[in-house]
Structures are given as C-alpha cells and as structure tokens.
Amino acid sequence: MRRFTCGAEKQYGGPPPYQQGSSQYQGFGGFARQDPPPPRGADPQLWSWFASVDKDQSGSITADELQRALVNGDWTSFDLDTVKLLMNIFDTDRSGTIGFNEFTGLWKYIKDWQGVFLHFDRDRSGTIDGRELEQALNQFGFRLTPQLLVLLQRKYGSVPVPAAARGYPAAAAPGITFDRFVRACVVVKQLTESFSALDTDRDGWVQLNYEKFLETVLTLP
Template identity: 65%
Template structure:
C-alpha cells in the first residue's frame, strides 16, 4: 500500500512500499519509521537511494510523481559525499527538508487548491525577501507551471515539487548575483563568458 505523507507531498508511488529491508535493522538511534521508509525506497537493497528510486517514491498531493529535475536538485543538495546516491543519514536530512517545505507550501496555498498561483507565488517570494517585478513573477510561474500554459484561461498553478525547485533556483541565482555585485548597488558588469560560467555552474 502506498504511503501518502500529507496533502502536498510525501513518500509513495506505483506498486507501494516493499516490506523488505536494505539491512537487518536500523542503525543505533535511528528513527524506526524513517528507516522503514528508507528501506522501502531502496528497492535494489543497495543501502543507498538513487535519483530514480527517489523519483518513484516522492509524490505530490494530487498523486503525481515529483519532477525528475526537482529530484536531481534535491539529490545534489543532500548527497554530501558526492556518491551519486543518498545514504540513510542523508535521507533523514532530505526528509526534514521536504517536511519543512510542506509547511511553507500549506501556508501560501491559501485557497487550498494544491497548487501555487501567481499571487501566492508573489507573496511567497516577497516573504522570502525577493521583491521581483510582475513580468519576472509571470515568467517564473509559466516556467514552473505544472502543465504547459495554453492561450486561453489562467496559467496553471505550480505543484509542490516545482514550487520547491523554483524557490531553490531563485535563491541560488540571487546568491550568484550577490557574489558578482561586489559594491551592492544592484548592478553588475560582467562579460558574457563570466555570466554563462556563473549560471552553468549552479546545480
């Protein structure tokens, strides 16, 4: 039976969780429930979780799987030893991170639609300290919308996984800009090569 952690995201997926364990039991002091989830996601019993295994396990509130690019972004953030997989301790950090973001998502999803619309996105980014222009907010919403926008009707909302990804990318880009803006005047003068190196070096 698949496990749905909350309305906005959690662990579960097609076929549900296996009852097998990657190891005989949890490490000393480990949360037994987290260990059970980790073992269920570790389908090949390797003792570590790959991006594909994690993608199969993470779901949004509408039971759609997490976007693979978002999964890879999260993997890169928590793969401390750069092994290309995450072990149990790294998994625990990832789990807490997702839980924290679920609370953020709930707070800004004021209409309880399960997605973030443009006004909710603007409010969220403003609360995070990013006062972006309306055209930039629209660009972000279109880029991270859960489905491709049509010529008719409102732009689709942003699901939980894409909301996390959008916020992380904006934080990374803003940090990269601040590193280049040495005099803190909001402007930078860099060559095209420097700009491309900065953007392409981001996870």
C-alpha cells in the same frame, strides 16, 4: 503499495503512524520483506521508509528510486529536475546517491517545505497561483517584478504553456505543484546569491562578459 510521499498526512498522503511490531510493516506489496535492521539510534519509522525507497537494498538511494517514491498532492510524481536538485543538495559526499544520514536531512527538508507550501496555498487548491507565489517570495525577501513573476509561473507551472499563449494575463497562468514550487524558490535563491556575490559594490548592477555569465549559470545545480 506503500509510497514515500511529499505531502502532509491528510492532503498529501503522508506516512501512516508507525507502531513497533505492526503487521503493516512486516511485508511490502503483499510479499514478505526482510529489511535490514536500522542503524543504532536511527528513527525506526524513518528507517522503514528509507528501506522501502531503497528498492535494490543497496544501502543508498538513486535519483530514479527517489523519483518513484516522491509524489505531489495530486499523486503526480516529482519531476526529475526537482529530484536532481534535491539529490544535489543532500548528496554531501558526492557519491551520486543518498545514504540514510543524507536521507534524514532530505526528509526534514521536504517536511519543512510542506509547511511553507500549505501556509501559502491559501485557497487549498493543491497548487500555488500567481498571488500566492508573490506572497511567498516576498516573505522570503525576494521582491520580483510582475514580469518576472509571470515568467516563473510559465516556467514552473504544472501545465506547459504553448508559445501562442504567452500573452495571456498572469492570473490565467497554471498553478505550481509542490515539487515545482520548491524548485522555483530554490532557483530564485541560488540566482540571487550568485548575483550578490558578483555585485561587489552592491549597486544592483553587474558587468559580465559572456564567458563569466555562462560560468555563473552553468555552475548552478
């Protein structure tokens, strides 16, 4: 069964080369499938992937359809929170689904993040460890303290960390898969931008009452 994957062709099982009229695109799962013709000017390969993700052929993709289609390099599915974050970014008309034009932006976004992930996954483990995470965030302009880096690893690591193990060193923290790496970086960016908007005098301090604090956090995707 064809899968719309999140990884580069070799490591993540990306889309196979598309050839116009190729028999591999004439059916789906061994059964004949008649996908609707692509819109004028649309990339045929990208339209083929969109149609394969749009299981009910509604012309738009739901969060559930997107989650079933996206997988990491170890073939684990994207977690739902990351899928919802992507939906929120690219559902520009706030319909709750993603149309083909929105899907085109999402596809490019994921491909761009693949390059970032592969660049910082120095040991080619398929996950991002603490040192690689620090290097990535520093490159993005976010210099976090060691304590915050450990918290990020614990929150977004691919294996849940039991409460009893919260004192373990940062080096022992679980690696971060592609989907969680994207989410961690986007969340840090969003929180930093929200803080900067409140820090009007740029002194690194913000005075918030409880209501304003909740409002700031709850309005984040």
